Amino acid sequence: MQPDRGAAPAGQLDDLDRRLLSVLAEDAAVTNKALADRLGLAESTCAYRVRALREAGVVTGTRAQLDLALLGYPLQAIVKVRLGSHTMANVNQLYAALAAAPGVIQAFHLAGADDFHLHVAVEDAAALRDFVLRHVTTHRVVRQTETHLVFEVRRGAGVLDRPA
Incomplete structure (x- = not known):
């Protein structure tokens, strides 16, 4: 051996x-x-x-999976964000602010029509509206938002189940 x-x-x-x-x-x-x-x-x-x-940096940490509904945040949504100005400073500053906003589970910086997608969890529809108005559209570089309710979240297979 x-x-x-x-x-x-x-x-x-x-x-x-x-x-x-x-x-x-x-x-x-x-x-x-x-x-x-x-x-x-x-x-x-x-x-x-x-x-x-x-x-080696392959494992970077551990996280607890939380039941957001039991914590009082039963409504999840994806908020799409499009910018009117794409300077490096604007993008970096906005990305940091969006990721730090309360209720954001994940913030994605994207290529394509949308610049950011935010996965958020909130108390109800009014809280979702308030989130967008307080934490997204207040930034001068944001041109447009589009909000999609999440009905269900399932974990994907991930990358480890693929053949090497």
Whole structure:
């Protein structure tokens, strides 16, 4: 049996790295023991590999998934934002302000007709209107917004389920 070489650099992940990442992506709070048992690894190998993946920057953190409705934010929407001016300073300043606005889950800077998409969660329709009026259209570079209600969110397959 060959000695474990540790996690491969980003872009050169081996099958074991991908299997570890797949389990961690599904349950970031899994214990090292449970992770090792699930993958049939020694706990020390598992801990070493996960540490190496973190040090390589492949694993950048862990997050709790929250039930937004139970927290009082049952309404989700995608707010599309188009700009009238595209200077570097305007784009960077607006992007920072949009991402920092209360209720923003994710902010996407895009190529194409829309410049930004904001995934937001709010209390109700009035709060959604107020969000757009207070945190989006108040910026002088915003030319147009379009808001779409989110009926349901499902997690996608992600990149780890694709063949290497």
